[in-house]
Amino acid sequence: MLLANLIFSERTRLCVSRSLFSISFLLLVNTVIAQNSPYSRYGLGDQISNTNIATRGMGGLSAGYREPQTINFSNPASYSAFLAILEGVSKDVAFGRVVFDAGVNIDSRTLRSPNTTQSFTSTNAQFSYLQLGLPIRKGWGIAFGLRPITRVGYNITRRERLFDPNTLLPIDSALTEFTGDGGSFLPSIGTGVAIKNFSAGINLGYLFGKKEIGTRRALFNDSVNYQNSVHSTVYSFGDLFLNAGLQYNIEINKQSAITLGAAGNWKQKLKGQQDTRRESFIRGSVGEEFRIDSVFEQKDVKGEVVFPASFTYGFMINNNPTTEQNRRAWSLGADFVQNQWDNFRFFGAKDSVKNNWELRLGGQLNQHSKAFINSRYSQLISYRAGIFIGKDYVNLGKEVPLLGATFGVGLPIFSFNDPSRYRRSQATNLNLSFEYVRKGNNESRLKENMFRISAGFNFSDSWFSKRKYD
Numbered sequence: 001m002l003l004a005n006l007i008f009s010e011r012t013r014l015c016v017s018r019s020l021f022s023i024s025f026l027l028l029v030n031t032v033i034a035q036n037s038p039y040s041r042y043g044l045g046d047q048i049s050n051t052n053i054a055t056r057g058m059g060g061l062s063a064g065y066r067e068p069q070t071i072n073f074s075n076p077a078s079y080s081a082f083l084a085i086l087e088g089v090s091k092d093v094a095f096g097r098v099v100f101d102a103g104v105n106i107d108s109r110t111l112r113s114p115n116t117t118q119s120f121t122s123t124n125a126q127f128s129y130l131q132l133g134l135p136i137r138k139g140w141g142i143a144f145g146l147r148p149i150t151r152v153g154y155n156i157t158r159r160e161r162l163f164d165p166n167t168l169l170p171i172d173s174a175l176t177e178f179t180g181d182g183g184s185f186l187p188s189i190g191t192g193v194a195i196k197n198f199s200a201g202i203n204l205g206y207l208f209g210k211k212e213i214g215t216r217r218a219l220f221n222d223s224v225n226y227q228n229s230v231h232s233t234v235y236s237f238g239d240l241f242l243n244a245g246l247q248y249n250i251e252i253n254k255q256s257a258i259t260l261g262a263a264g265n266w267k268q269k270l271k272g273q274q275d276t277r278r279e280s281f282i283r284g285s286v287g288e289e290f291r292i293d294s295v296f297e298q299k300d301v302k303g304e305v306v307f308p309a310s311f312t313y314g315f316m317i318n319n320n321p322t323t324e325q326n327r328r329a330w331s332l333g334a335d336f337v338q339n340q341w342d343n344f345r346f347f348g349a350k351d352s353v354k355n356n357w358e359l360r361l362g363g364q365l366n367q368h369s370k371a372f373i374n375s376r377y378s379q380l381i382s383y384r385a386g387i388f389i390g391k392d393y394v395n396l397g398k399e400v401p402l403l404g405a406t407f408g409v410g411l412p413i414f415s416f417n418d419p420s421r422y423r424r425s426q427a428t429n430l431n432l433s434f435e436y437v438r439k440g441n442n443e444s445r446l447k448e449n450m451f452r453i454s455a456g457f458n459f460s461d462s463w464f465s466k467r468k469y470d
Contacts, residue, residue: 037109037122038154038446039439042394043344043353044184044209044305045150050074053103053128053456057408057433058362059386061333063261063314066199066247069427069460071101071131071143074312075245075263076201079192082133082141097135100459103128103431107452114442126151128454139194143203151183152211162219173220184209186241199247207270207307208238227280227292235347237272237305241265256319264311267343274347275299303347308340314360328379332363341393354395358402362386366410382410384433392439400440408433431456 040046051060054070062074072078082097104127112119129147136142155177162172188205214232245263252258278296314335321329337358344353366382385407392400413428433454440447 037448038111038156039392039394039400039448040150040152040154041180041213042351043150043341043346044307045152045180045182045211047150047393048126048148049105049128049454050147050149052101052431053105053433053454054382054384054408054410054431054458055362056435056454057384057386057406057431058331058333058364059335059360059388059404059406061314061316061335061360061362061386063245063263063312063335064247064259064316064333065261066259066316068097069099069429069458071099071133071145073129073131073143073145073147073188073190073203075247075261076143076190076203076243077192077199077245077247077261077263079133079141079143079190079201080139080194080199081192083135083138097460099131099133101129101131101133101456103454103456105452105454107450110449112447112449114440114444114447124153128456139199140191142189142191144189146185146187149184149186149207150209152180153183154178154180175218175220177214177216179214179216180212182209182211182235184237188241192245197249197251199249200245202242202244205241206238207241209236211235229278229280229295232277234275235272235303236274237270239268239270241268241270241307255321256317259316259318261315262311262313265307265309267309267340268307270305270307272303272305272347274301274303276301304345305347306343306345308343310337310339312337328365330363330365333361335360337390339393352396353393354399356391356393356402358388358390360386360388362406377412380412382408384408384410396445398443398445400444402437402439404435404437406433406435427458427460429458429460431458 037046049056049060051062051074052070052072054067055061055065055072055074058065062072065072065075066078066081068081068083082099104125106123106125108121108123110119110121126148129145131143131145131147133141133143156179158176158178160174160176161170162174163170184207186205186207188203190201190203192199192201212232212234214230216228216230218228243263243265245261247259247261250258250260276296276298277294279294280292312335314333316331316333318331319329335358337360339356341353342355344351362385364382364384387406388402388404390402392402394400409432411430411432413430431454433452433456435450435452435454437450437452438448439450
């Protein structure tokens with residue numbers, strides 16, 4: 001009797017348990033964020049990289065990148081590549097390569113004033129994304145995910161001496177503390193479909209977040225006892241958010257192809273509300289605040305955030321030699337990014353942001369598709385590198401130049417219980433990227449150097465397969 005059924009393997013259950021552990025770990029990491037970037041005061045905050053960790057090692061390429069074991073959420077057209085036919089298996093038997101991808105990153109920022117020797121360094125940890133890709137059929141896939149979009153986090157203290165405007169004699173000392181906190185997140189679901197060489201995809205999500213801006217001031221005088229004051233405004237916002245992408249694959253010869261890609265989002269409006277308070281307070285013995293008097297308080301004031309359009313155009317050239325040639329596969333690509341921040345509005349305010357652009361160049365040297373069996377481990381490592389230049393979207397009277405260099409590796413993780421050292425139906429990879437980013441120059445008000453290490457855990461397994469037996 002001929003039967004066909006859907007099965008879950010032991011490997012699948014192991015993959016699920018690893019995934020649940022990773023989710024718990026990443027959510028824990030997200031609770032210990034610390035940041036001190038004054039640039040996060042503007043717009044929706046400091047922008048978090050919107051690319052997969054595998055592609056961050058290539059300068060952040062995304063438009064033309066598509067790979068069955070990687071979730072390229074920057075271009076949902078790539079979801080159509082999820083379904084793969086395993087080598088050595090009858091092409092009548094389709095295997096669904098379910099992909100789980102999770103990432104974390106740690107960065108170290110050094111802030112410097114160009115005309116002084118003052119500097120400040122902070123270290124921050126945050127999760128990058130959680131993504132799950134599911135093949136529906138050949139040429140059609142879907143993906144679920146959650147990722148942070150921006151974050152706000154700064155604490156700046158200013159000490160100054162106040163003078164009498166008539167006599168110019170010193171009268172008081174003042175301590176002012178500027179603080180910011182918050183960020184935005186995007187849970188989403190997307191799908192990508194391929195028709196011959198053309199692929200199209202769309203992501204639908206809910207972009208939400210919070211931004212809290214506060215100013216605390218204390219005055220000091222030998223004969224007068226002043227009360228501390230705080231001015232605080234909390235903004236919250238959220239609404240549906242769409243972005244889409246296209247890809248077109250052109251075959252150059254039997255082992256080479258070029259993929260053209262474009263992705264982005266149009267200008268969208270997010271509903272919001274704000275709470276404002278002005279009050280006086282005193283500090284307790286351990287720094288806690290106790291309100292004395294409320295001068296002004298206003299809650300639930302409606303408003304909106306106009307999120308600007310953003311577009312990425314690019315290509316990726318892929319060369320995948322045959323086994324007989326015994327050569328490494330390679331990929332080279334470029335992206336050009338345009339962001340229309342001139343259209344940004346935050347509760348009616350324009351803010352100190354401007355249109356910006358970014359040019360990204362990168363590539364990858366990796367094993368070709370048939371090289372896993374009987375290969376040395378060093379031959380299976382993927383090596384990536386890239387650079388990017390442009391300007392930051394924050395503009396404080398002068399443009400803030402942006403420059404970065406990246407390097408990355410993809411490390412396969414094998415099952416030691418498998419005598420062949422690699423299961424063709426299952427693949428686990430650790431992707432690492434190392435990025436150096438510089439914002440500003442000697443003409444900027446502030447220079448920021450950042451070094452970021454990102455780690456991505458990628459699990460891929462054949463969850464569903466058609467088995468035939470008598």
